[in-house]
Amino acid sequence: MTIQHYIKKEFSKMNELQKKIFSGLLHEIMTGKYRVGDTLPTELEIGKMLQVTRHNSHYAVKALENAGIVMRNKKRGTVVTRIPSKFELNSLKRFTAKKVCILNHSHEDYRHIHWNERISVPLEKELNRAGIEMETRIITDIKNTGDYMELLEDITDQGISAIVIIPAGGVSGLFLESAEMLFRYHESLFIFDRGSLECDESILNTVGINDFADGVTAVETAIRSGTVRRIIFCMHQITDCRWQKERLRGVRLGAWRMSGGAVFVENYVYGVHGEFPLNAPSPETVLIACHDEAAVTFIEAGKRRNLHPGKDYKIIGFGDDSRFSQYELTTLSPNLELIAKHLARQILDSIANREPAILHSCRVSSKLICRKTL
Amino acid sequence: MTIQHYIKKEFSKMNELQKKIFSGLLHEIMTGKYRVGDTLPTELEIGKMLQVTRHNSHYAVKALENAGIVMRNKKRGTVVTRIPSKFELNSLKRFTAKKVCILNHSHEDYRHIHWNERISVPLEKELNRAGIEMETRIITDIKNTGDYMELLEDITDQGISAIVIIPAGGVSGLFLESAEMLFRYHESLFIFDRGSLECDESILNTVGINDFADGVTAVETAIRSGTVRRIIFCMHQITDCRWQKERLRGVRLGAWRMSGGAVFVENYVYGVHGEFPLNAPSPETVLIACHDEAAVTFIEAGKRRNLHPGKDYKIIGFGDDSRFSQYELTTLSPNLELIAKHLARQILDSIANREPAILHSCRVSSKLICRKTL
Known part of the structure; x- marks a missing residue:
């Protein structure tokens, strides 16, 4: 079970109020109000502060304990045992977001091949039909890892359901370097690969051309x-x-x-x-x-x-x-329409959490277009 | 369009008699009765020989022409232009076969991990339900490429819908060497990978564990x-x-x-x-x-x-x-039951020719079993 499915499971057990308390406490721990070893207010105090019942604050604290973030101790109260990463907070936002972000790295000269309307239009249509918005960012101006991290931070901060990467054609240095970095920012990552990728397949879902x-x-x-x-x-x-x-x-x-x-x-x-x-x-x-x-x-x-x-x-x-x-x-x-269909299916399955345990990769064969030269 | 789908398309246009004539002529060309440059009997002669109408022999010869095996010429008649490979003949048998062959390379000591009843039983059940027989061959005694080729020749000669490979655990030299050889013998190849495989994913369908x-x-x-x-x-x-x-x-x-x-x-x-x-x-x-x-x-x-x-x-x-x-x-x-389900789906899709243009690979995450040590 990955952290995302763990968080989702914890979330599914809580009501909206409990989720809010949980997120609020998590935010305070992450922003430094409480440090490792510090004691959180009691469930009763939390209840009074936020004007909620003790029952609700109890379940929020319990979820923090299940996540290994606090430890409850009869003598010492609720003690912070670890500071969760920013990723965990972002994972929470993923469940309420209704937006997919396309990060288009492809070079201007080859964009008509690497990401065109034959694929983007049917993909957006499928996503919209499921109530998901699609945002595209052309990010060829990003030249270093620092800028890329800033961008990812910005996107994930806002909450996003999934990220789709269109690598640059040819050698895609920044992307390859950052495949592991991407993993640190988001759990739902998809690649449309025109054949330039040598990176390992076990981190990311891939839809590509079967060259x-x-x-x-x-x-x-x-x-x-x-x-x-x-x-x-x-x-x-x-x-x-x-x-x-x-x-x-x-x-x-x-x-x-x-x-x-x-x-x-x-x-x-x-x-x-x-x-x-x-x-x-x-x-x-x-x-x-x-x-x-x-x-x-x-x-x-x-x-x-x-x-x-x-x-x-x-x-x-x-x-x-x-x-x-x-x-x-x-x-x-290239059968871009079929690729769009598969990409949409993978993304929507990931958002709906159908078969969360499976990482998919598929390569689609192209269609023969007979013209005059053969 | 791969050769298999080409052949299937040609086949779908022919009636049973025409298919028989086509296969018979193909067999004669492949066994050396006719060589490149030789002239086949006329459609009328074929009709008389096999006691079929000229109409039927015409379509069989036409299909040979479409496959680039003969060229029809008003002056010279029907001339053999190339000798098809054995693979093409075996491709024909694939469509009538109702059998999947499991080639189990796994070492005896690790067979209980690499291929056990948790996966083989649900797989066989799914295949049988679709009317497909499953045959398993333990082939750890095969030590060299020559013996492996003989085995593949034997299997494909009999006609087989798909081949599933269970590579040996650890270093699997023979298999890696022979991935390209396998490609020469069959078009419907599936791998169940326990994590030992470094071979390229673009030749074979893979179901594996997401280590x-x-x-x-x-x-x-x-x-x-x-x-x-x-x-x-x-x-x-x-x-x-x-x-x-x-x-x-x-x-x-x-x-x-x-x-x-x-x-x-x-x-x-x-x-x-x-x-x-x-x-x-x-x-x-x-x-x-x-x-x-x-x-x-x-x-x-x-x-x-x-x-x-x-x-x-x-x-x-x-x-x-x-x-x-x-x-x-x-x-x-390892979630072997889910792996079996996906493997069965991939194989049955390939036999039914659903989405023939797509090569699939999926990696399934394991289930956490909490016992006493953590």
């Missing part, structure tokens, strides 16, 4: 598209990011599975191995680009050799990047 | 149990296994969150730092043992100093190991 499966789909589509003699995985540049590694791994293993080991996947890096892997038309060659942006770089390099995609060679991309719609690329389009 | 959250629960329980001045994470021996690292990380971060940084978690390794961390009674000290077996080692070492758990110090374990019931340890008991 591995997308690699498999790309290569299976290529192999089924007719006679294929060469498959080349084409990269824009050498980077070690997770999504690229996963797509390549999917392409390799998918090729193995589809061909029983007969088809070997070559590797080609723009600028390192040259500009374009073919000198003459080769309709039995499929280029699998690491993403649409890379595909477009290769298509342009091919055009300079008078080679045209879909005619002289085949090419497939990943991401369905709206900036390149004029190329009519066959690509894998 | 991190269990560490958090242990330390929160300790801190709430009264005045706590020292928390010591006690290890049996120095090992680098995932579950131990995760539990320790949970204990550390949980302590931070509950105390706002005031409580520091010490580390103690049996035999390295000594036998027992205390020389005199210290009821404000909580030992968090890495698992019940370690807890028992420490309890015995304490007894030799005339120190008794629950009285002279507090101790909490993980795993609810039935071998040590006489110690009346407070421990975190």
Whole structure:
């Protein structure tokens, strides 16, 4: 049982008045009015001070004792044994809040890919339907841990049901550093991951894109598209990011599975191995680009050799990047609507406390969009 | 779209006869009767050979063309363009099979923890209710990849709806090596992970124990149990296994969150730092043992100093190991019944092809069992 469910259980046993007394005493302990070793007023005194019955103050003090914050002793009275963390106070606010906060770390240039209306609109709709407000904060201006802590303090102080993180694309230093910090501020954390995350899955709920499966789909589509003699995985540049590694791994293993080991996947890096892997038309060659942006770089390099995609060679991309719609690329389009549905379900389950003991992670495969290049 | 869903889609368009013709032709291509470049009999000839209408043979050949296995050409006829892998043939069998195979790698000494009736009975019940048979193979005698491949070939040849892997506890070399091999044999793979797995999550569906959250629960329980001045994470021996690292990380971060940084978690390794961390009674000290077996080692070492758990110090374990019931340890008991429920749901969803695009992973928190030692 985590602290949140413990607090919720304690809360469920108390009436509104008792909750108020409990929260008030907790606040006084946390703000330094009482220190470890200090004695709280008696239940009778509390009752008089707050004009409540002794019965009500008794249950509030009892809950503090169950939380290990005070110890009741016949001789010494109610003694403070530990100062709870700010987190415990914030955990209380979580139950009354009706708001989810989206922290969008994504870089401006890639925001149309990393967090767009295809996902935000259905997510907000689902949350609103359950009476939950959704607030989005674009936080690319936050550059250090101190500022990030201040932001989290601000958000959790106000009370918030859940936090959704959109990590920056590529290397997301601040976020990775702060995954453990986030844990200290909130218990209901969700990540929408576009594939950049290497952080351990056991702290946070994750909904993401299954880049591995997308690699498999790309290569299976290529192999089924007719006679294929060469498959080349084409990269824009050498980077070690997770999504690229996963797509390549999917392409390799998918090729193995589809061909029983007969088809070997070559590797080609723009600028390192040259500009374009073919000198003459080769309709039995499929280029699998690491993403649409890379595909477009290769298509342009091919055009300079008078080679045209879909005619002289085949090419497939990943991401369905709206900036390149004029190329009519066959690509894998992330199923953002389904991702929004799952994210909403996870968040609402967490707020309703359904299956609190389970941490979820799911990766959604993309949809194949057949256009002209393969 | 993965190959499985592609094949299923092709299949859904065909009648039983067409499926039979398709499978028969596929079998002949795979067994070498026709090679790449060879010409298949015409649709009329196939019809005559198999005593079916030309209409039926047409659709079977069309499906082969859609799968990129043959190319139809007015001049040359139906030419074989690629030899599909064995995997594609096995994928077909998956749709008619009504059987799930459990591959139990777990070591005999730990099988009572790693795969016991608390999980196998409810899982089998759920599967049987859906008309699916469950077969269990204990495969600790398989020591090399060649034997493992033979086993997988045997299982998939017979047709199987899904494979569930129970990895060996501790280091599971063969399994980790073979995660990618498994992928080549079957598309519906599930892991029940007791915490030993470091392999990437994007290939396989996983249901496991949330060791991190269990560490958090242990330390929160300790801190709430009264005045706590020292928390010591006690290890049996120095090992680098995932579950131990995760539990320790949970204990550390949980302590931070509950105390706002005031409580520091010490580390103690049996035999390295000594036998027992205390020389005199210290009821404000909580030992968090890495698992019940370690807890028992420490309890015995304490007894030799005339120190008794629950009285002279507090101790909490993980795993609810039935071998040590006489110690009346407070421990975190894995919620195997809930794990079985989720595993069954994932498997049945995969068989019914509900949400085929989603790869699931979930980690289930354990239940606190309060006994006498904390």
